[in-house]
Amino acid sequence: MDFRNAWHRATDEDVCCIACGETVARSDAREYDKYGDRWNRDGKSFEYLCKPCYKECWHVDRSGLEDRLEAAGAGTVSRDAFLRCYHDLAEDAEQTRADGR
Ligand SMILES: [Zn+2]
Numbered sequence: 074m075d076f077r078n079a080w081h082r083a084t085d086e087d088v089c090c091i092a093c094g095e096t097v098a099r100s101d102a103r104e105y106d107k108y109g110d111r112w113n114r115d116g117k118s119f120e121y122l123c124k125p126c127y128k129e130c131w132h133v134d135r136s137g138l139e140d141r142l143e144a145a146g147a148g149t150v151s152r153d154a155f156l157r158c159y160h161d162l163a164e165d166a167e168q169t170r171a172d173g174r
Contacts, residue, residue, distance in 0.1 A: 091147055092126035094156050103127040120148060137166055 086099045102121035145159035 088121040089152065090123040090126055091120045091142070091155070092122055092129075092159065094152065095123050097121070097123045118148065141166065 087096050088099045088102045089096055090102065091105060099121070102123055105120045105122050105127075141159060141162040145155050145162055147155060147159075150158070
């Protein structure tokens with residue numbers, strides 16, 4: 074069996090974007106695996122990004138994203154706490170980039 078097809082069939086679930094908190098269909102979300110090895114799924118829980126956030130994070134400026142997610146406690150603190158913290162960190166990074174120009 075091709076397990077990638079099995080993965081794509083698993084669409085009857087909503088997931089929460091870890092960056093903006095939007096609830097999106099799992100089929101519309103992008104898996105975010107902070108360990109960078111999405112095919113080794115044993116014992117791992119995945120986090121998800123909605124498409125706009127995925128695009129922003131991955132194609133505009135990925136630098137520092139993983140640090141920010143870690144620093145904000147992705148997967149270890151409550152969703153509200155994480156989103157608040159992530160938002161602050163992201164704003165700081167935004168500020169830093171703007172100042173550097
Ligand atoms: Zn999002």
